Every structure is written in C-alpha cells, then in structure tokens.
Amino acid sequence: MAEVELPGGVKAWSVTSYEEIRKLLIDPRVSKDAYQHWNAWRSGEVGPEWPLAIWVSVQNMVTAYGEEHTRLRKPxxxxxxxxEVTALRPRVAELTEGLLDGLAALPDGAAVDLRERFAHPLPMAVMSELFGIPAHRHGTLHRIIKTFFSTAIEREEAQANVELLYATMADLVAEKRLAPGEDLTSLLIAVRTDDGTAISEKELIDNLILLYTAGYExxxxxxxxAVAALLSHPGELDRLRKGEARWTDAVEEALRFDAPGAHSVLRYAVEDIVVGDTLISKGDAIMxxxxxxxxxxxWHGPEAHLFDVTRxxxxxxxxxxxxxxxxxxxxxxxxEAEIGLSRLFERFPDMTLAVAPDELRPQSSFISNGHQELPVHLAPVARAPGRGGTASPAVRPRSR
Ligand code: HEM
Known part of the structure; x- marks a missing residue:
C-alpha cells in the first residue's frame, strides 16, 4: 500500500495487494459516500472545482453506503x-456479425483501428438497445464518456463536460417520459414515477449516468x-484454436491481466483501519x-505479468x-466479450497487430485502462514487389 497524490494534489491511500483488496471491499468500515465520510470533501478542501469531482459528487449506487446503497441498487x-442477460445472447451475436461484415467489406491492405471499428461499436450498440438510447445521441454521449474517463483533464474542460452530461441526460429522460419504450431507461423512470419517495430525480439521473458510463467504456x-493480448501472444491464441482452453478462459485471463477499470472511484475510512502495518485514519480516501x-x-506467482489462458x-x-x-x-x-472475441478470431484468423505491442498507446487515465487505438491488419498484407517480408511487423512474444 502507498500514499498517492491524485491530480490537484488530492491525497489517497492506494491498495494494491489482491488479498488486502478483497478484505477491504467487504469491510463495513469502508464507505463510498464522500458527503458522509471523506474529511477533505466535507471540509471543502476538495470541492466541485476539482477536475475529478464528478466521480465523487455523483449520487448513485456506486457512491452510496449501507442501506442507501441497497435502496439505489435494488431497482x-x-x-x-x-x-434477462441470457435472453440478449442472440441479439449480441447478431450485432457482432453485422460489425464483422462491415470489417470484411473494408478495402484490403490498410491498417484498421479495431477499437474504433469493433471494440467500441459492439458495447455501444448493446447498451443503446438495452437502454433505448436514440442514434442521434450516440456521438454526443461517446464524446462525453471519453472525457469523463480522462483523469488528465483541466478544470474548465471537466466542468463543461459535466454540464453537457447533465443537460443531455435531462433531455433524454424528458424524451423517454413523453414516449416510453420497452427499454431499461423507461423502466427505471417508471419505477421512480410510481413511487416518488423511493428515488429522487437526481438519483435517477445519476444511476443512469453510472449505467451508461460503467457499462460501456x-x-x-x-x-x-483481450485482442491486444491475444495478438501479442500467438501461442495462447493457438491453444484456444486447438481447444486446450475455452473463450471464457481467455476472457477471464484478459480481465485479470489488464483490468478494464484500473482503479475504483474513491472509498473512505469510516473508522481508523489498519492495513498491513499502515494506519488509514478515519476520513481518509482509499483507492x-x-x-x-x-x-x-x-497471489498469482512470479509469472503474474504473463498472459496465460490456462492459468x-x-x-x-x-x-x-x-x-x-x-x-x-x-x-x-x-x-459480449466471449461472443465478440470468438467470432472475430474465427472470421479473421490471420489478423495481426499493425504496430509492435509496446507501441500501443494507453488511454490518458488511471481509471479507464485501454488503448487510444488498436491498429490491426485483418488479413496478411501482400509483399511489396521486390522486397522481402510483409508489411506487418513481427509479433513480439509474451510479457509487456
Ligand atoms: C468489462 C466490463 C465491466 C467492468 C470491468 C466493470 C467493472 C466494475 C467494477 C470494478 C465495479 C465496482 C465498482 C466499485 O466497487 O467501486 C462495477 C460496478 C458496477 N457496474 Fe460494472 N463493469 C463492467 C461492465 C458493466 C456493464 C455492462 C454494466 C451495465 C450495463 C455495469 C454496471 C455496473 C453497475 C451498475 C455497478 C455499480 C454496482 C454497485 O455499486 O452496487 N458494468 N463495475
């Protein structure tokens, strides 16, 4: 565990041990509610002008504590x-095929940004159908969520983004009230309207913000x-193809190897807590x-840094x-990951990274853990006349 400084000089304790994290995440002395339990927020030392304030100020299930959490999570x-999720399976498969057809129709040879063309549109399509988000809002929401997850952001940009987020959500909820559909947004609005005391308008909007952001990025x-790890570890891909491991194993290993959310939003000590030989004082922030x-x-042994689908x-x-x-x-x-990955690699078995793995650029965020882009060649690239080798770089093995 280490004391860390977040942007804006905000102090927090960062817990990194698997076992300590498991203990803390079920410890009732650890809260998610800054309004009740974070000294710096309560005193005003950290306030709405902090560029990352939205992660703390939002009032939904993920920032709630105790019975409040139960109340907000239940609906x-x-x-x-x-x-409900199993019922979505055929539709996820159909959306996947549509995207793969689009990839197959691209001109041969050029590198394709697979994040933009596949990793992003699949969850976007699933979430949009599930929550009934109309197509004309996709572009704006995508830009808002991208900025939302950036932790290297200036105050003005963060505040403008939060304003746009709330305005967009208010419009969306108003639209759904006028014309409800069979979607989750309409369902959650109906729960609120039927029993106005159960969940406030801000809590409804903040829960929807959580669902749209947490469920998508x-x-x-x-x-x-997962695609980056498999393409940089062709031996592991072979094991999947030979049936030595299942796609669900690859998904779990990808989750372990590169947590899609690198850190949680903050937690706070309700009382003094001792972790290892360190005291976290009451009111301190914990990451x-x-x-x-x-x-x-x-926990995972000396080879924890290696990608191994049968680990x-x-x-x-x-x-x-x-x-x-x-x-x-x-x-x-x-x-989504299991269907998306298995079909992607069946459809494009010769896919390679178009850059060396260590040239993939990470997102500017300590929360969102992905790449800025994922350039691939979907098929072997033809040799340029009179030159040896292929245009694709050699794939580098194992660790990153
Ligand atoms: C790979 C994809 C996903 C990852 C890695 C992920 C990760 C997480 C993590 C780590 C938490 C716990 C946060 C905390 O304790 O501070 C969480 C909570 C949550 N996630 Fe996900 N999530 C994913 C996809 C989704 C999807 C698809 C949805 C919904 C459509 C969703 C909805 C939620 C909600 C509502 C919570 C809050 C639960 C609570 O506070 O009681 N997530 N997620």
Whole structure:
C-alpha cells in the first residue's frame, strides 16, 4: 500500500495487494459516500472545482453506503437478472456479425483501428438497445464518456463536460417520459414515477449516468485489451484454436491481466483501519487498484505479468469489484466479450497487430485502462514487389 497524490494534489491511500483488496471491499468500515465520510470533501478542501469531482459528487449506487446503497441498487438489480442477460445472447451475436461484415467489406491492405471499428461499436450498440438510447445521441454521449474517463483533464474542460452530461441526460429522460419504450431507461423512470419517495430525480439521473458510463467504456476496454493480448501472444491464441482452453478462459485471463477499470472511484475510512502495518485514519480516501490485484505476484506467482489462458488463478481478479458493489453488468460484459472475441478470431484468423505491442498507446487515465487505438491488419498484407517480408511487423512474444 502507498500514499498517492491524485491530480490537484488530492491525497489517497492506494491498495494494491489482491488479498488486502478483497478484505477491504467487504469491510463495513469502508464507505463510498464522500458527503458522509471523506474529511477533505466535507471540509471543502476538495470541492466541485476539482477536475475529478464528478466521480465523487455523483449520487448513485456506486457512491452510496449501507442501506442507501441497497435502496439505489435494488431497482436496477431486478432488471439485470441472469435470465434477462441470457435472453440478449442472440441479439449480441447478431450485432457482432453485422460489425464483422462491415470489417470484411473494408478495402484490403490498410491498417484498421479495431477499437474504433469493433471494440467500441459492439458495447455501444448493446447498451443503446438495452437502454433505448436514440442514434442521434450516440456521438454526443461517446464524446462525453471519453472525457469523463480522462483523469488528465483541466478544470474548465471537466466542468463543461459535466454540464453537457447533465443537460443531455435531462433531455433524454424528458424524451423517454413523453414516449416510453420497452427499454431499461423507461423502466427505471417508471419505477421512480410510481413511487416518488423511493428515488429522487437526481438519483435517477445519476444511476443512469453510472449505467451508461460503467457499462460501456469498460466493456470496450475489455475487448480491446483481450485482442491486444491475444495478438501479442500467438501461442495462447493457438491453444484456444486447438481447444486446450475455452473463450471464457481467455476472457477471464484478459480481465485479470489488464483490468478494464484500473482503479475504483474513491472509498473512505469510516473508522481508523489498519492495513498491513499502515494506519488509514478515519476520513481518509482509499483507492483500490484492480489492475494491481490482477498482477499481484503474492497471489498469482512470479509469472503474474504473463498472459496465460490456462492459468489456474485466472478467475482470481477483482476486475468486476467484490462484495456489495460487485458489478451488475459482469455477466453481460463477459457474454459480449466471449461472443465478440470468438467470432472475430474465427472470421479473421490471420489478423495481426499493425504496430509492435509496446507501441500501443494507453488511454490518458488511471481509471479507464485501454488503448487510444488498436491498429490491426485483418488479413496478411501482400509483399511489396521486390522486397522481402510483409508489411506487418513481427509479433513480439509474451510479457509487456
Ligand atoms: C468489462 C466490463 C465491466 C467492468 C470491468 C466493470 C467493472 C466494475 C467494477 C470494478 C465495479 C465496482 C465498482 C466499485 O466497487 O467501486 C462495477 C460496478 C458496477 N457496474 Fe460494472 N463493469 C463492467 C461492465 C458493466 C456493464 C455492462 C454494466 C451495465 C450495463 C455495469 C454496471 C455496473 C453497475 C451498475 C455497478 C455499480 C454496482 C454497485 O455499486 O452496487 N458494468 N463495475
């Protein structure tokens, strides 16, 4: 564990051990509610002008504590049953095929940004159908969410983005009230309208903000990271093709290897808490590093940094959280990744990275853990006349 300084000089404790994280995530002395339990927020030392304030000020289930959390999670949890998610499977498969057809129709030879052309549009399409987000809002929401996840952002840009986010959500909710559909947004609005005391308008909007952001950018990162890992570890891809491992194993290992959300939003000590030999004082902020938990050599061994689809500890990650805040969309995200990855590699078996793995540029964020772009060649690139080799660089093996 280490004391870290976030942008703007904000102090927090960063917990990196898999075992300590598992303990803290179920410890009732750890809260998500800054208004009740973060000294710096309560005193005004950190306020709305902090560029990352939206992660703290938003009042939905992910920032709620105790009974408040149960109240805010319940209406959404009823919609995310295993049965509901399983029913989406054929539609996810259909959307995947449509995107793959689009990729197959691209001109031969040029490098394709797979994040933009596949990893991003698949979760965007699934979320839009699930929540009934009309097509004319996709572009704006995409830009808002991208800025939302950037942690290297100036105050003015962050504030303008938050204003646009709330204005867009208010418009969307107003539209749905006028013309409700069979979608989750309409369902959650109906729950609120039927019983006005159960959930306030701000909580409704903030829950929707959580669902649109948490359910989308993270799934994009999962698909992006899994493709990057498999293309940089062709031996692991072979094992999947030979049936030595299943696609669900590859998804779990990708989640462990590169947590799509590297860190959680802040937590706060309700009382003094001792972690290892360090005291976290009451009112201090705590950051949980899901990315570090997945690579913890104490738990995963000295080869924790290697991508291995049959690793016995591949399911031992906290990439969907743990305890009461465990991700409501984990099953949906796993399903999207499994269908998306298996069909992508069946359809384009000769796909290669168009740059060396260490040239892939990470997002500017300590929360969102994916690449800025994922350039690939979908098929072998023809040799230039009179020159040896292919235009694709050699794929580098194993560790990153
Ligand atoms: C690969 C994709 C995903 C990853 C890595 C992911 C990760 C996480 C993590 C780590 C948490 C816990 C946050 C915390 O304890 O501070 C969480 C919570 C949550 N996730 Fe996901 N998520 C993913 C996809 C989704 C999807 C598809 C949805 C919904 C459509 C979703 C909805 C939620 C919600 C509502 C919560 C809050 C639960 C609570 O506070 O009780 N997530 N997610």
């Amino acid at each position: 959404v949890a009823t919609a995310f049953t295993a049965r 993270t799934t994009v990162n999962l698909i992006d990271n 949980v590093s899901y990315a570090a938990a997945g690579r913890d050599p104490q 016995p500890t591949r399911r031992d990650h906290c990439s969907f959280g743990h305890g009461t805040h465990y991700c409501l969309g984990a099953q949906l995200a796993r399903m």
